[in-house]
Amino acid sequence: MENKTILETTKHLQQGEITEKKILLQISKTVKDEKNRSTLIKMAEEEQKHYDIWKSFTKVNMKPKMITVFIFALIARILGYTFAIKRMERWQNEYNVDSKTLKMLENENSQLISIFEDEIQHEKELMNMLDEERLKYIGSMILGLNDALVEMAGSLAGYSFALASNKLIALAGLITGISATLSMASSEFLSARSDGEENAFRSASYTGITYLFTVILLILPYLLLPDKMFGTALVIMMITVVVIIAAFNYYISVAKDYSFKKRFFEMAGISISVALLSFLIGLLVKEFLGVDL
Structure with a gap:
């Protein structure tokens, strides 16, 4: 039962990462500023790395949630991509796993979690590089x-x-x-x-x-x-x-x-x-x- 919970949790995280990657790439197509577009693409690449980390554990492919991609792309059009991306991160956290299950996952593969946390920190640094005009x-x-x-x-x-x-x-x-x-x-x-x-x-x-x-x-x-x-x-x-x-x-x-x-x-x-x-x-x-x- 515990192994099944860990596997389902990891699949959940894996799908979240590929969904975020798709959102970032979709938003990047509408951004005119070259520097910000480049940052969004780098962030998408980070999401792919996260996805690959979880895939190394699940051994399965996951598809993005296209309705979620559509919603956040629309939010970016209306309210700006900085708001959309930060709201996306909050959405991911809101639907994240509970601490008990995450602890089980860490016990299963502590190195995996350590690598993942390093990647998350790098992603936050990239997010802080965004410089959307309207927020100026x-x-x-x-x-x-x-x-x-x-x-x-x-x-x-x-x-x-x-x-x-x-x-x-x-x-x-x-x-x-x-x-x-x-x-x-x-x-x-x-x-x-x-x-x-x-x-x-x-x-x-x-x-x-x-x-x-x-x-x-x-x-x-x-x-x-x-x-x-x-x-x-x-x-x-x-x-x-x-x-x-x-x-x-x-x-x-x-x-x-x-x-x-x-x-x-x-x-x-x-x-x-x-x-x-x-x-x-x-x-x-x-x-x-x-x-x-």
């Missing part, structure tokens, strides 16, 4: 996202009961959002230029696009819901804020190896606090000015 501008993306969430969540919350009309709130939000997008992008451009960055325009583009995309998502509930359902639109908008923060922080936690919880609670806390404060200000302004729309 992660700071600009964070700037655009954070400012949009804080400013727009606060503004829309303040408008919600001050204006009490989804049409008016959406109108005010769009004007504020578009103006703020142009302001943020131009400020980022000037800041990058003053810091001597060669790609100041691209940095400003990432900030502006991230800001505008966030603005559109936050205003959508006010555009889609009936005019007087501004309270419901406000709740949906705040849920959207939390979802955006969670999704973005998950992305950078994988792609840049950042702490998810720390950044998530920090951004969520600031955005929600500003929105609640702005909501109260909107109520007070409406009350003291005697505005009744």
Whole structure:
């Protein structure tokens, strides 16, 4: 029974390696940068070495899981290859064997495990050599996202009961959002230029696009819901804020190896606090000015 478990475990690991190799080769076909493409091919070669190590034990051939290859190739297209590859490694770890079974495998062939661990370390070194362009501008993306969430969540919350009309709130939000997008992008451009960055325009583009995309998502509930359902639109908008923060922080936690919880609670806390404060200000302004729309 023990030998059967070891054999099945090794087959599982072997198939994982050949699947990762196929994913890396598939992704490398879409990468334009020669250095990064070369690194991906080297990583694929490492996966082949891992596969051969396990094959020397199982004595059988294993085919890659093509549906997994398709999924990760698609993720690379949408979210970038660095994110896809690091998520792939996490996937492999999540579906890895338990420590008891791995110990059994090590007892069976300790040299095999030692070689495998050396290969894994080399693979991590190769992964750290990846230099994807979009991740160079992660700071600009964070700037655009954070400012949009804080400013727009606060503004829309303040408008919600001050204006009490989804049409008016959406109108005010769009004007504020578009103006703020142009302001943020131009400020980022000037800041990058003053810091001597060669790609100041691209940095400003990432900030502006991230800001505008966030603005559109936050205003959508006010555009889609009936005019007087501004309270419901406000709740949906705040849920959207939390979802955006969670999704973005998950992305950078994988792609840049950042702490998810720390950044998530920090951004969520600031955005929600500003929105609640702005909501109260909107109520007070409406009350003291005697505005009744």
